Amino acid sequence: MDSMGTVFTFISHETISKINILQNYLNGENGRSYQTVRSMIKYELDNGVVNFKELPPNRVPSGCRTLLRIHRALKWLEVFLYNLGTNPGQAKTSDMCAAAYHETLAHHHSWFIRQVAEVAFLALPPVEDMYKVICVRDHAEAKVVLMTTVDTIVKVYNLTQELYTTNHMLDLP
Numbered sequence: 001m002d003s004m005g006t007v008f009t010f011i012s013h014e015t016i017s018k019i020n021i022l023q024n025y026l027n028g029e030n031g032r033s034y035q036t037v038r039s040m041i042k043y044e045l046d047n048g049v050v051n052f053k054e055l056p057p058n059r060v061p062s063g064c065r066t067l068l069r070i071h072r073a074l075k076w077l078e079v080f081l082y083n084l085g086t087n088p089g090q091a092k093t094s095d096m097c098a099a100a101y102h103e104t105l106a107h108h109h110s111w112f113i114r115q116v117a118e119v120a121f122l123a124l125p126p127v128e129d130m131y132k133v134i135c136v137r138d139h140a141e142a143k144v145v146l147m148t149t150v151d152t153i154v155k156v157y158n159l160t161q162e163l164y165t166t167n168h169m170l171d172l173p
C-alpha cells in the first residue's frame with residue numbers, strides 16, 4: 001500500500017495499528033493463548049475479554065474483535081485481486097478496487113470512511129503499475145500470481161469465517 005502513494009498512508013496506518021494490537025497480545029503475558037485463532041477465541045471467551053455489546057472505551061480492543069476487522073478486509077483483498085487477475089487490462093484499477101470495496105468492506109464502514117475510501121481509489125495507479133508491485137511484466141504473468149494468491153486467501157478466509165460463525169462473533173462491535 002505504501003508503494004501506492006501517500007494517499008494510502010491512512011489505510012496502512014490502520015492496518016498496522018490492528019496488527020500491532022494482535023502482536024502485543026501474542027507477545028504479552030498470555031501470549032501462548034494467542035498462538036492460533038482457535039486458541040485466541042477460546043481464551044478470550046473463557047476470560048470474558050470479548051465484548052458482544054459495545055467497544056469498551058479506554059481499553060485495548062480484544063484480539064477477536066481486532067482480527068475480525070482485518071478478516072473483513074481480507075475478503076476485500078480477495079475480490080480486488082480476483083478482479084485484477086481476471087481483467088486483461090480493460091478495467092481501470094480504481095473501478096476494480098471500488099467494486100470490490102462496495103461488495104465487501106463498505107458494508108461495515110461509516111458513511112465518512114466510505115467517502116474517504118472512494119477518494120483514495122481514484123489515486124490508485126494504472127494496472128501496469130500494479131503489476132510492478134507484484135513483480136510481473138504482463139497480464140499473463142499477473143494472472144498466475146494473483147489467482148494463486150486468491151486461492152490461498154480463500155482458504156485462510158474460510159477457516160476464520162467458520163470459527164467466527166461457530167462462536168457467533170461475526171458482528172462484534
Ligand SMILES: CCCCCCCC/C=C\CCCCCCCC(=O)N[C@@H](COP(=O)(O)O)[C@H](O)/C=C/CCCCCCCCCCCCC
Pocket residue numbers: 001004008010011014015069070073076077084097101105113117130131133134
Ligand atoms: C496488485 C496490488 C496489490 C495491492 C495489495 C494491497 C494490500 C492491502 C491489504 C489490505 C488493505 C486493506 C486493509 C484495510 C483495513 C481496514 C480495517 C477496517 O475496516 N478498519 C475500520 C474499522 O475498524 P474500527 O474502527 O471498527 O476499529 C476503521 O474504521 C478504519 C478505516 C480506515 C481505512 C478503511 C479503508 C479501507 C479501504 C480498503 C481498500 C484499500 C485500498 C488499498 C489499495 C491497494
